[in-house]
Amino acid sequence: MNLSPVNYAEMCKQLAQISALVAGFSFAFISVLITSTSGKRITNWVIGFSIASIAGFLICALTWTLNASRMSIYIQEEVKSIPAVFVSLHRILSLIFTLSFFLFFITLGLTGWIRSKKLGIVSSAISLSASLFFIYLLTSFIS
Numbered sequence: 001m002n003l004s005p006v007n008y009a010e011m012c013k014q015l016a017q018i019s020a021l022v023a024g025f026s027f028a029f030i031s032v033l034i035t036s037t038s039g040k041r042i043t044n045w046v047i048g049f050s051i052a053s054i055a056g057f058l059i060c061a062l063t064w065t066l067n068a069s070r071m072s073i074y075i076q077e078e079v080k081s082i083p084a085v086f087v088s089l090h091r092i093l094s095l096i097f098t099l100s101f102f103l104f105f106i107t108l109g110l111t112g113w114i115r116s117k118k119l120g121i122v123s124s125a126i127s128l129s130a131s132l133f134f135i136y137l138l139t140s141f142i143s
Contacts, residue, residue, distance in 0.1 A: 008082045008090075009071035015066035019097060022104060023057035026050050029107070033114075042113045050107045056100030060093050098138065105131045 003011070030050045033043055067086060074082065105127045112123025 003082055005074035005079055005082055009068040009075065012064040012068035012071070012090075015093075016061045016068065017098065019057040019064065019100075020059035023054045023061060026054045026057070026107065028064050030054070037069040040114055040115065042110060046107055046110045046114065049103050049110065053103035053107060056096045056103065060097045060100065063089070063093055071136060084102075101134060102131060104133070 021056075022139070023095050033047050062105070067089065070086075108130070109124040109127030110120075113120030
């Protein structure tokens with residue numbers, strides 16, 4: 001990755017915003033599930049996967065935000081390229097971000113099973129399709 005601190009900071013801001021947005025949706029979703037009276041075991045699984053997804057997205061959002069703010073120092077000092085430690089950190093965060101999206105897709109797939117078997121099959125099929133499409137799109141960005 002040969003980015004300037006300005007470009008890297010902007011990329012971090014965008015990724016942090018996406019992470020925070022999806023974490024917020026997941027949090028709102030589990031808030032509804034936690035207050036529901038459903039005693040089904042699948043509800044607990046959905047809540048667990050959703051919490052894991054939220055944790056990953058929040059880690060990414062916070063760290064990418066901190067990376068973007070740290071880049072302001074390098075921008076002021078007119079550093080031409082970002083230090084290697086940020087490249088390594090970005091790779092780790094990208095893996096966490098990707099894993100969090102898969103956990104999010106699992107959550108979406110399991111939600112239908114709370115209501116009925118038919119809806120469970122539909123939600124699982126849609127989630128599986130979205131996951132496969134996500135994998136297909138990611139292959140364009142993995143070098």
